[in-house]
Amino acid sequence: MTSEIVRLAAPAMGTHFELVLLGEDAGKLRSAGEAALAEVCEQSERLSAFGRGSMLSFINSHAAEIAVAVDRELFELLSICRKGWLLSEGAFDITVGPLMEAWGFRGGSPGRVAEASWCVGMDKVELDEARGTVRFACPGVRLDLGGVAKGWALDIAGGILREAGVTSAIMHGGTSSVLAIGPPGECGWGVKVEHQTIRLRDRSLSVSAPRGRVIDGEHGVFGHVLDPRVGAPIEGAEFACTICDSGVWAEVWSKALLVLKKRPAGMPRDVEALVSRGQGAPVERIEEGEFA
Amino acid sequence: MSEMERREFLVRAAGALGVMSLVPEVAPAAPVRRGEAMPVGVVGLGRQGRLILGELGKLEAVRVAAGCDSDPSRLESGMKKAPAGAKGYADWREMLDKSKELKAVVIATPTHLHKEAALAGIAAGLHVYCEAPIAHTVEDCRAIAAAAKGAKTVFQPGLEGRCNPVYQLARSFFRTDAFKELISARAANNQKNSWRAAASDPAREKALNWKLDPEVSLGLAGELGTHQFDVLHWFMNQAPTSIRGGGSVRVWDDGRKVADTIACDLGFKDGVHAAYGTTLGNSFEGKNEVFFGSNSAIKLAWTHGWMFKESDSPTMGFEVYANRQQFHNDEGITLIADATKLAAQGKLKEGVGLPNSSLYYALSEFVRSVVEGKAAVVSAEDGRLASVVGILANKAVTTGETVTVDPAMLKGA
Secondary structure (H helix, E strand, O other): OOOEEEEEEEEEOOEEEEEEEEEOOHHHHHHHHHHHHHHHHHHHHHHOOOOOOOHHHHHHHHOOOOOEEOEHHHHHHHHHHHHHHHHOOOOOOOOOHHHHHHHOOOOOOOOOHHHHHOOOOHHHEEEEOOOOEEEEOOOOOOOOOOOOHHHHHHHHHHHHHHHOOOOOEEEEEOOOEEEEEOOOOOOOEEEEEOOEEEEEOOOEEEEEOOOOOEEEEOOEEEEOOEEOOOOEEOOOOOEEEEEEOOHHHHHHHHHHHHHHOEOOOOOOOOOEEEEEOOOOOOEEEOOOOEOO | OOHHHHHHHHHHHHHHHHHHHHOOOOOOOOOOOOOOOEEEEEEOOOHHHHHHHHHHOOOOOEEEEEEEOOOHHHHHHHHOOOEOOOEEEOOHHHHHHHOOOOOEEEEOOOHHHHHHHHHHHHHOOOEEEEEOOOOOOHHHHHHHHHHHHOOOOOEEEEOHHHHOHHHHHHHHHHOOOOOOOEEEEEEEEOOEOOOOOOOOOHHHHHHHOHHHOOOOOOHHHHHHHHHHHHHHHHHHOOOOOEEEEEEEOOOOOOOOOOOOEEEEEEEOHHHOEEEEEEEOEOOOOOEEEEEEEOOEEEEEOOOOEEEEEOOOOOOOOHHHHOOEEEEOOEEEEEOOOOHHHHHHOOOHHHHOOOOOOHHHHHHHHHHHHHHHOOOOOOOHHHHHHHHHHHHHHHHHHHHOOOEEOOHHHHOOO
């Protein structure tokens, strides 16, 4: 019998993570939730591209000179990112940071886009599986895990909750990344996506949209999602949402979907894709074909 | 000289004056690797052990070669935070026996299990970093300190304040007219956390929740307070002579016996008192220490530090151009480590707040001592003293009695 509801929250990754747990023992739910949120905060510290003391910053400042040994967990994440880059034909790319900076999305004055493009591409990141090291092929390359870190953290947090025996919980990071555990015997947690309620049960959801952060430059107003292949902000796509078994992959696919404006050829069939073709347009499922 | 250049010059000169007259350069670079990276083993892969693995990963001079935890789940999740090639063990004895390449171990087990692992590490000729409190009884603290004293290897207790660049900077101010006479102090480590570890089965639950077991736990005063008591000792150059305390379960009423909210009063000679109040029910102000001096107050919060000057205190020169933060009616001058260098680069503002955690600097100092063959920045005696005060503070909290600190108890081996 489910009788207790425990709610927890913590600031992490520049946003707010919230967690709701259902179960019989409030104390156990709380301790599991605290451990899950502690892990999210730890991932936030490790994976920040802006924190001067983060592991990612350590890689970014050393990997052009030496092969940096990283822990197994981070190596796995970087390997997923490389695979995502390959399967999305370069539409999802964690090396896009220099381009974001050059376009002025990171504050400061815009720089040279063409020069920044030379440092973009996962082909410039060497991952040595045997040694567990990462090395950049040239100076100027920088990793930015902002596009996947929330989903990744939710995956690890979900593992902690399940191991502690939690069978019913929902957790989100900044409302754009959601993890649902259970609920047993129900049709799923209700998640509102663009005025439409989606039922989520033992699945992860990721939403990507160019709105939110924009730049108003001499060539117009652009949202913060860039197409790494052409080095420019995307146009004509309003919103993409993906649902699958893994939080990190949901993040990869939602970004790729938004950039490609179609289902990537490498996207597994069991990944649900929802899109909006333009401002105010309804949300629809995409099985095949372009949507913008 | 243009107005801009003049201002720039003044800022640099002020930064340099402030720092040169009062402090040395205090933010050391990471220890330099000499030859092969030093193989290190981590004993205990709970939350602290995993944080340690994360910080060791940023030190080029070391290589995590092994890790161990008796809990299979923690071993599995902990080893994911270790690099490729690191070996995992269920028992530290097996780790010491099989991983012969190890040159150092970091001990992050529950406090009551430190002694055996620390003594074995020292006996095996390894350099040892041992989390604080170093043990849960006065006798065990003494045994560890005695073994460390007789060893040729480095032993460093995990008292992070002494390795923290902001704290080192603040302590240098503490000894000048900028602060002047110590009036009193207070410290806290507030957090909203049940302190209960999650576990799927009852057997694991008991082992993982050792902090809630009054038989072995040193409670908030010992487990959290020890680190902050050491800051008081280090700044004041003395240990308390008496401790009053009390505590209760105010928030997490789940049958536990260990108080979730405590208050202590540490009495020092010359009538100085330090208040230590901590709760697990509210995170306001987090972990901090405040020293009240006759010319200023210094507030320290582990990655940040501030000096609040009294309006009648003498002008030191540097404060005119210093970076400031407002706290209601008070204005704090931010204490910036490595200010001379940053001021010279025009980057003084970027120095507000340490880039790394205190744990990083503590591990970094440990590795530096080993690599450079120097004495540890934090001695085994420092660790013993702070731990004993933590034990006595916990006794004051649990009994509600005033504990007189026996000077003989504070004496080293």
